[in-house]
Amino acid sequence: FHSLGVKILREAIHYLGFSPQFLIYDEEDVEKLLRTLIKETFPSAVNIDLKAARSSISSAKNSLSSTCENEFSELYELYRKRMKECNACDFDDLLFLPVTLFREFPDVLAYYQNRWPYVLVDEYQDTNKVQFKLMCLLVGPETGVTVVGDPDQSIYKFRGAEPKNFDDMKARYSDFCECTLTTNYRSIQPILDTCIKLI
Numbered sequence: 656f657h658s659l660g661v662k663i664l665r666e667a668i669h670y671l672g673f674s675p676q677f678l679i680y681d682e683e684d685v686e687k688l689l690r691t692l693i694k695e696t697f698p699s700a701v702n703i704d705l706k707a708a709r710s711s712i713s714s715a716k717n718s719l720s721s722t723c724e725n726e727f728s729e730l731y732e733l734y735r736k737r738m739k740e741c742n743a744c745d746f747d748d749l750l751f752l753p754v755t756l757f758r759e760f761p762d763v764l765a766y767y768q769n770r771w772p773y774v775l776v777d778e779y780q781d782t783n784k785v786q787f788k789l790m791c792l793l794v795g796p797e798t799g800v801t802v803v804g805d806p807d808q809s810i811y812k813f814r815g816a817e818p819k820n821f822d823d824m825k826a827r828y829s830d831f832c833e834c835t836l837t838t839n840y841r842s843i844q845p846i847l848d849t850c851i852k853l854i
Contacts, residue, residue: 656749656750656782656786656789657746657749657750658754659751659753659789660749660750660789661679663753663756663766663767664677664696664752664753664756665750667760667763668752670756670760670763671752671756671759673739673741673742673744676741676742676744677742677744678741678743678744679741679743679744679745679746679749680738680744680745681746682709682746684743684745685709685711685745686705687707688734688737688738689705689708689730689734690705692733692734693708693729693802694703694739694759695807696729696730696733697730697733705836706799707727707729708730711723711725711745711819712725712727712730712731712734713730714815715731715745715786716748716750716751716814717747717750717751717783717785717786717815718784719751719754719784719785719788719817729822742804743822749785750785750789751785753783753789754788754789754792757789757792758792763817764792767793768792768793768794768795768796768797768798769795769797770798771793771798772792772798772799773798773799773800773801774793774794774799774801774805775796775800775801775802775846776790776800776801776802776804777803777804778803779802779803779804779807779820779821779824780804780806780807780808780818780820780821781804781809781811781816782808782816782817782820783815783816783817784790784815784817785809787817787820787823790835791827800828802821804821806818806821807854811846828830838840843846
């Protein structure tokens with residue numbers, strides 16, 4: 656999803672007021688900027704937890720919220736403003752901003768819906784809310800969509816993965832068809848039996 660987000664943003668981020676030559680900040684860049692913003696905005700606050708602030712900002716973006724509903728709300732607003740001034744995106748923006756773009760510019764969304772007649776999502780059990788929303792936006796009236804995954808193999812809950820996206824998929828598409836693959840070509844039967852018992 657992130658590489659797709661980069662592709663979309665390189666082509667269309669100017670609609671959101673960024674330059675297509677935007678920078679992608681790594682965690683070190685993000686933490687440096689947050690430290691600067693904290694010093695500028697809260698000079699007397701010595702106990703702001705940088706990791707908690709970063710986590711809160713990331714969670715807000717991954718839940719598609721334009722605000723933080725906690726003590727970091729002002730910092731989040733300033734952070735987003737400064738990132739735009741720096742023509743920079745963080746890792747979460749690579750999904751958050753395409754969804755924002757598609758919501759605010761229906762013509763841009765229609766272009767991308769018509770561009771790809773099929774959408775395939777692998778490892779679907781590890782998708783989070785913003786990934787699910789991006790997929791749903793890309794699937795237009797004439798778009799075919801296939802997802803592949805196993806809800807019993809979801810291991811990224813700490814990153815916001817929601818295996819319930821399988822149920823949301825079924826609910827969203829009335830002509831949804833489920834195909835269960837029952838043959839395993841990589842493991843012998845005792846291993847499979849043990850796994851099934853654990854699940």
